[in-house]
Amino acid sequence: MAKKLFAVILAALMVLSLAACNSSTGKPEETEAQTTEAAKEEKTEAAKEDTTEAAKDDTTAAPKDGVIELTFDWWGNDARHEATLKAIDLFNETHDNIHVTCEYMAWDGFWDKMPVLSASNALPDVLQMDSAYIHTYVDNGVLADITDKIDLTDIMTQDQIDIYKIDNVLYGAPVGTNGCGFTYVKSTLDKYGIPYPTPGWTWDEFTAWAKDAASKLPDGVWVMGDPRGNAYESMQNYVESKYNVKILGFDGSFNFDAEQCKEFFNYWQDMADAGVVPPAQQNMSMTDGDATSDGWINGSLLLRSSNIGNVNMEIDLFPEEVRTDIGVCSQPVGDYGAQWYQSTMFYCVAENSPNKEAAVELIKWIVSDIEAGKILQTVRGMPVSNEVYEAIEPDLTVSQRVAKELQDVVAPYATAYWNNTPNDYADWVNEFKANGEAIMLGEMTVDEVAEHLAVSGQQIYDDLH
Amino acid sequence: MKRKTIRRGVTYFLLALFSFVMAYPIVWWFFASFKHTYDLADRSLWPKEWTLENYREGWTMGGLTFTTFYKNTIFITLMNVIGTIITAGLVAYGFGRLNFKGKNIWFAILMITMMLPSQVTVISQYIMYNKLNLTDTYVPLILPHWCGGGAFFVFLLVQFVRGVPRDLDEAAKIDGCGRWRIYWRILFPIMKPAFVTAGIYSFIWSWDDFYSQMLYINSSSKFTVSLGLRMFIDQADIKWGPLLAMSLLSVIPSLVIFFINQKEFVEGVATTGLKG
Numbered sequence: 001m002a003k004k005l006f007a008v009i010l011a012a013l014m015v016l017s018l019a020a021c022n023s024s025t026g027k028p029e030e031t032e033a034q035t036t037e038a039a040k041e042e043k044t045e046a047a048k049e050d051t052t053e054a055a056k057d058d059t060t061a062a063p064k065d066g067v068i069e070l071t072f073d074w075w076g077n078d079a080r081h082e083a084t085l086k087a088i089d090l091f092n093e094t095h096d097n098i099h100v101t102c103e104y105m106a107w108d109g110f111w112d113k114m115p116v117l118s119a120s121n122a123l124p125d126v127l128q129m130d131s132a133y134i135h136t137y138v139d140n141g142v143l144a145d146i147t148d149k150i151d152l153t154d155i156m157t158q159d160q161i162d163i164y165k166i167d168n169v170l171y172g173a174p175v176g177t178n179g180c181g182f183t184y185v186k187s188t189l190d191k192y193g194i195p196y197p198t199p200g201w202t203w204d205e206f207t208a209w210a211k212d213a214a215s216k217l218p219d220g221v222w223v224m225g226d227p228r229g230n231a232y233e234s235m236q237n238y239v240e241s242k243y244n245v246k247i248l249g250f251d252g253s254f255n256f257d258a259e260q261c262k263e264f265f266n267y268w269q270d271m272a273d274a275g276v277v278p279p280a281q282q283n284m285s286m287t288d289g290d291a292t293s294d295g296w297i298n299g300s301l302l303l304r305s306s307n308i309g310n311v312n313m314e315i316d317l318f319p320e321e322v323r324t325d326i327g328v329c330s331q332p333v334g335d336y337g338a339q340w341y342q343s344t345m346f347y348c349v350a351e352n353s354p355n356k357e358a359a360v361e362l363i364k365w366i367v368s369d370i371e372a373g374k375i376l377q378t379v380r381g382m383p384v385s386n387e388v389y390e391a392i393e394p395d396l397t398v399s400q401r402v403a404k405e406l407q408d409v410v411a412p413y414a415t416a417y418w419n420n421t422p423n424d425y426a427d428w429v430n431e432f433k434a435n436g437e438a439i440m441l442g443e444m445t446v447d448e449v450a451e452h453l454a455v456s457g458q459q460i461y462d463d464l465h
Numbered sequence: 466m467k468r469k470t471i472r473r474g475v476t477y478f479l480l481a482l483f484s485f486v487m488a489y490p491i492v493w494w495f496f497a498s499f500k501h502t503y504d505l506a507d508r509s510l511w512p513k514e515w516t517l518e519n520y521r522e523g524w525t526m527g528g529l530t531f532t533t534f535y536k537n538t539i540f541i542t543l544m545n546v547i548g549t550i551i552t553a554g555l556v557a558y559g560f561g562r563l564n565f566k567g568k569n570i571w572f573a574i575l576m577i578t579m580m581l582p583s584q585v586t587v588i589s590q591y592i593m594y595n596k597l598n599l600t601d602t603y604v605p606l607i608l609p610h611w612c613g614g615g616a617f618f619v620f621l622l623v624q625f626v627r628g629v630p631r632d633l634d635e636a637a638k639i640d641g642c643g644r645w646r647i648y649w650r651i652l653f654p655i656m657k658p659a660f661v662t663a664g665i666y667s668f669i670w671s672w673d674d675f676y677s678q679m680l681y682i683n684s685s686s687k688f689t690v691s692l693g694l695r696m697f698i699d700q701a702d703i704k705w706g707p708l709l710a711m712s713l714l715s716v717i718p719s720l721v722i723f724f725i726n727q728k729e730f731v732e733g734v735a736t737t738g739l740k741g
Binding site for chain 1 (some may be wrong): 503526528587591592595600677679680683684685692695696697698699704734
């Protein structure tokens with residue numbers, strides 16, 4: 001009987017212990033170096049096509065005394081992988097005291113894996129981080145404070161560095177700048193007798209220009225896609241530009257204002273009535289980045305809100321002669337700027353890394369070394385360092401040069417630090433999108449939507465806090 | 466007679482129609498893998514221009530080829546299938562035939578593990594393997610299959626063992642067989658259909674596994690097919706052509722295994738009273 005009881009208790013304990021392990025906290029403790037010798041050898045194989053003989057000998061050798069082992073994880077596409085592997089080979093060749101092992105994935109796999117590694121205190125020494133996730137990782141205490149460890153003043157000003165601080169602490173070095181502006185095909189505007197837009201234009205100037213353009217356009221052509229289709233981001237940009245408001249604040253505040261919401265939707269309703277944006281059905285049937293149904297590519301829209309980071313891919317969808325005919329402009333400027341302009345990707349050091357100094361050295365090298373920059377090109381957006389940009393400039397394609405032009409017109413009108421939609425707020429974004437579309441389709445009035453969003457937004461916000 | 470023919474005709478027509486509806490995405494997939502990316506949105510099923518570009522481009526990935534990924538996956542999968550058949554069979558024999566103290570409790574514990582969501586154990590498992598320095602090896606992927614092969618397979622085989630008449634064991638015993646020989650000579654051959662079922666499931670699950678492979682494998686040269694396929698999908702850039710082509714190739718081994726063993730598979734499922 002006693003034995004039976006013992007067995008039952010044992011069974012219960014086993015089940016409980018399995019369940020309890022899930023809540024392990026991310027307390028910094030000494031973890032074993034993640035890099036095994038095997039992993040190290042494999043890396044060489046991974047990069048074998050790009051590795052010179054000398055580098056191969058170096059990397060396959062047993063770890064020498066005093067050589068610091070680092071792991072570096074990133075997400076990306078094939079081009080980014082190949083370029084980064086090459087750059088890291090160069091780093092390993094030129095740094096006798098550090099050896100870097102690379103682990104790379106696509107976006108999805110990366111963000112499935114990192115939470116587990118983070119909870120297990122086993123993050124790689126250096127990891128690529130996205131602005132959508134950095135706050136979560138900082139809150140969990142798994143990213144190292146590098147404020148005093150890394151000196152970036154040779155590639156950017158102190159003010160520029162400061163905008164990336166979270167509670168006055170720098171957790172990640174910016175990787176490449178991104179931002180949003182308008183792009184257009186010059187000859188299309190010429191065809192309809194519409195003047196080119198002027199960078200730095202105000203909201204009033206933009207409104208007047210857009211309405212005038214709409215009056216000159218034939219049926220089936222509109223000025224731009226309806227921002228209400230992406231209502232959360234569009235309204236955030238609108239209120240940020242005009243009122244310096246962050247609807248979902250970093251400090252956890254909720255700053256939704258029903259009056260501002262009404263103003264935003266009324267503004268675009270007015271634009272829709274003037275024929276600036278397509279009717280709801282047409283608007284929803286357009287897919288950005290698709291060669292046939294992208295309104296800008298097929299000529300049914302004049303302006304496109306383009307990101308510096310991927311505008312070159314959009315332009316590559318055009319036939320070659322059009323690619324040299326692209327104009328750029330800033331978003332409409334309010335009292336607090338036009339739109340965000342910053343890095344949305346960072347290199348971070350893990351708190352659990354035993355080799356933080358070496359990790360910082362690697363980061364500093366990637367963002368500022370000219371030779372590294374020449375290999376990496378624009379696989380992570382426009383280089384932060386001007387010196388690096390100038391070095392790669394001659395090799396850029398026509399479309400990549402447009403990205404640089406866009407960057408130049410967007411940069412002067414940047415609003416304060418912007419963050420991607422925080423991950424936790426997916427419900428809020430969906431709610432907003434659904435309501436924006438309801439207005440476009442005439443199913444709800446602006447007042448109803450503003451009222452509804454104020455209530456449901458607060459609800460979602462409360463649930464999350 | 467005539468009515469019967471009509472009825473049968475209608476039945477076959479409906480069956481064919483629904484089969485077509487079910488099969489259409491796969492047919493589309495097949496043809497799309499031979500299309501240029503810019504033709505993908507084209508309504509016609511038939512490619513305007515046949516191309517092997519997707520296969521050529523897709524086979525290489527980040528300086529590696531799918532040859533490596535296939536080799537790795539086949540290795541893991543075979544080890545898992547063998548491990549499952551050997552160890553799950555033995556555990557099932559133990560639970561189904563032998564008597565030992567606490568047998569029912571142990572069996573209950575085993576069944577409980579089947580109900581544990583995998584998310585609950587993932588972090589503790591990762592910490593364990595990480596401390597043992599076994600991440601970036603295949604051990605975390607293979608070892609569990611050599612420790613009884615998982616509750617599901619044990620349960621499947623136990624059900625089968627229980628259905629085999631004990632008279633056979635007793636006859637063997639009288640002829641002088643020990644426990645081990647009873648298993649090896651009598652039960653093991655009889656359990657063949659159940660092993661085929663377990664083997665196929667184990668094969669397909671190992672082949673299709675993504676999460677644990679993604680978690681434990683870091684070096685790209687150790688990547689498996691499913692990790693390789695995931696490399697085609699990035700944030701804003703999905704390489705549809707190569708992705709379709711390579712994923713089409715990736716399901717072929719599972720299909721072949723299934724069709725070769727179809728007869729035993731169905732038999733195994735029917736006799737163990739389990740439906741997949």
